[in-house]
Amino acid sequence: MNPLTWVLALVTALAVASLARFVARRLLGAPVGWARGLVVGLVFYLLLSPMLTRAASAAALVDAATLELTASPEVTVAVILLVLVWAFLLGVALLLLAEMLAPTGSVRDPITWVRDAIAARRRTRRYVQVGAIVTRHGLRRLLRGDPRGADGTRIGRALVEVLQDSGVTFVKFGQVASTRGDLLPPALVTELATLQSSVAPEPWDRIAAVLDAELPGWRDRLRVEEDPLAAASIAQVHRARLVTDEVDDDGRPVELRVVVKVQRPDAREQVSVDVDILQRLARTLTSRAAWARDMDVEGLVAGFSTALVEELDYRREAENMRLVAAATASSDVRVPVVHDAESTARVVVMEEVEGVTLDRGAAFLATLPAQRRAELARTLMASVLHQILVTGVFHADLHPGNVVVTPDARLVLLDLGSVGVLDRELRELILGLLAAFDAEDNETAVTLLLRLLPPGEYDAYALRRDLGAAMTVIAGGAGVGSAGLALLFDVFRTHRLALPPHVAGALRTVGSLQGCLAILDPGADLADLVRSGTRQVAKDLVDLDEVRGLAVSRGIALGSLATSAPGVIDAGVRSLALGRPTRSVVGGLAGIARAAMAELVPTIVAGILVLAAVMLFAVPGGPMLTQTISWATYLAAFVGAAGTALVLRVLFRQAAAT
Incomplete structure (x- = not known):
């Protein structure tokens, strides 16, 4: 064969295979991957020639001596059509066998296999490294104890040493975990709070390579200083014009x-490997230690992993900055302006803020009048409460290193990689909770706290008593700062409960302001600032038109419910009394019946067709289609093909479902 013939044969084979794949998808009613679909087509293509040869001989379509057709064109086409159908069904049967042996998705393509093999090798090397660190610090032995007991401090110290030596991702996890006092015991939280990350800056040529990839031609628009202003685990910051x-x-x-x-440059790759290791370690720990299950270590790691991966996309941070900027537009606190045209998934350009962060601003703040410092403290608290209670978008990582005081004594919020979002219902519940703290209304505070908890099994009476005791201590002087929140979180932890992440984040944000406020105004009282700020927010939120609108809409809804309630109750009672199921039950049973019938009907029809084919094969004599094949035999083959197709469809859908 010449090359052109080979090319034509290949093109024909691919065309036939593609057509067979399309028909197979329609027949089976389920997705068929390209690779498997092409296999069906190629099997069909390869079987077609020998099957046609055998069929022509068996049906005496061709004279063996002269190789001339002995049957009419119509009969010849009918036999060829039957052969096409059975050749295709044999290919589909092979596809079903492949699905049963190796379900779709269980076999990776070569590119994915190679990439996963490289990642597994890198992960294994990192596993060995982290495992050696854990062993060196004796953490493996200590974890057999319970950090909630007397071993808590020793376990916490060993854990800090392990995280510190394991790298920046692990340090970042420890820092995040130190804020989850609602899940972790105080001993662990105290030790984890001491974690500090120290990262060497990335060489300028590697940073420039990222800029080249993300912002082609950036040198025409940006004059970037090569020496970094700051270096962190995932990124570093450079001054520029x-x-x-x-x-x-x-x-x-x-x-x-x-x-x-x-x-x-390697942040995504490193985070991917380290996050995978953390998740695997969390699963192992959860399966072996009851205290890890009680603390939901696996959930804690999962939440951290999701947040960290999201932080790798700087477009999200830019959007967060716009959201918080809108939330603080009416206050004296602001966020830097983002330059969207020069920002991408791995680069964000924002205005340079003059000033000093609060953790380094003692000297500058000492030059300000006491009255101005008190105003700054009130302004910061008012802004945070406005973010949480009014707009529902708030900075979720506020600490003295993320708040800048400018030369003209104004405040700017930095590092908005993490924000919290609260819907209206949660904002109202938190506002009511803070108002209950203010009024020392323990009963209301406990009720609202219970409403914040997700549905679950817990001892409501014991939880209410413990929360009430914590409320009494908070109202008696602990306040809603870190000490007061620690009491609340201790109750949740004791009852093995956890607040929704954004709610816990909002309460932690309020509590963490204690450090910022102490720097701004050493004489500030967090409880007083929360009290006055909450009152002002509540006053601002009382929009009579909005309240009137809500009252009308909810009143109409309640009125409609009250009007229809007697009829609904009466109908329900009568149905139950007469032994008739309600509509919801009937609907549920109907759905189950429809699902069952969807599988049962094709099975029954397939059985009938196969039985009919067998009966037709058994019919003796009758009209002949060709010299050797009767019409009954031909119809039996076609009916059998239809039954076989239905059987393959049912079996394939069952294999795909399992």
Whole structure:
């Protein structure tokens, strides 16, 4: 065969295979991958020629001596059509066998296999490294104890050493875990709070390579300083000047002072490996230790992993900055302006904020009048409460290192990689909770706290008593700061409960302000600031038109419910009394029946067709289609093909479902 013939044969085979795959998808009523579909088509293509040869001989379509057709064209086409159908069904049967032996998705494509093999090798090497660190610090032995008991401090110290030596991702996890006082015992929280990350800056040429990939031609618009302003685990920040399209009075382009946050080149790869290891370790620990299950260590790691992966996309951080900027638009607290045109998934460009962070601002704050410092403390608290209770979008990682005081004594919030979002119902519940703290209304506070909890099994009486005792201590002087929240979280932990993440985040944000407020105004009282801020928010939220609208809409809904309730109750009682199921029960049973019939009917029809084919094969004599095949035999073959097709469809759907 010449090359052209080979090419034509290959094209024909692929065309036939593609058509067979399409028909197979329609027949089976389920997705068929390209690889398996093409296999069906190729089997069909390869079987077609020998099957046609055998069929022509068996049906005496061709004279063996002269190789001339002895049957009419119509009969020849009918026999060929039957052969096509059975050749295709044999290919589908092979597909069913492949599905039963190796379900779709269980066999990886070669590219994925190679990529996963490389990742597994890298993960194994990292596993060995982390395992050696765990063994060196004796954590494996200590974890046989219970961190909720007397061993808590020793386990916490060993855990801190392990996380510190394991790298920045593990340190970041420990820092996040230290904020989950609602899940972890105080001893662990105290030790984890001491974690500090120290990261060497990335060489400039590697940072420039990221900029080249993310912002082609960036050198025409950005004048970036090579020495970093700050270096963190995932990114580092450089000062720069952004060339704008505006010109000054001298006709020169206006340049803005900005900072460029650039993701480290290997950050995604490193985070992916470390997160995978953390999740596997959490699953192992959960399966072996009751205290790990009680603390929901696996859920804690899962939440951290999701948040960390989201932080790798700086477009999300840019959006967070816009959301919080809108939430703080009416206050004296602001966030840096993002330059969207120069921001991507791995690079974000924002205005440079002049000033000093609170953790380094003692000298500057000492120059301000006491009255101004008190105003700044009230402003920060009011802004945070407005974010949480009014807009529902709040900075979820507020600490003194993320708050800047500018030379003109104003506040700017930094690092919005993590924000919390609360819907209206949760905002109202938290506002009511803070108002109950203010009024020392323990009963209302406990009721609202119970409403914040997700559905679950717990001792409601004991929980109410324990929460009431905690409320009494908080109202008596502990306040809603870190100490007061620790009491609440201790109750939740004792009862093996956890607040919804964003609710816990909102309460932690309020409690964590204690550190910022103590720096701004050493004489500030967190409880007083929360009390006055909550009252102001409640006052601002009382929009008479909105309240009137809500009252009308909910009143109409309640009225409609009250009007229809007697009839609904009467009908329900009568149905139960007469032994008739209600509509919901009937609907549920109907759904089950429909699902059962969807599988049962094709099975019954397939059985009938196969039985009919067998009976037709048994019919003796009758009209002949060809010299050797009767019409009854031909119809039996076609009816049998239809029954076989239905059987294959039912079996394939069952195999795919399991």
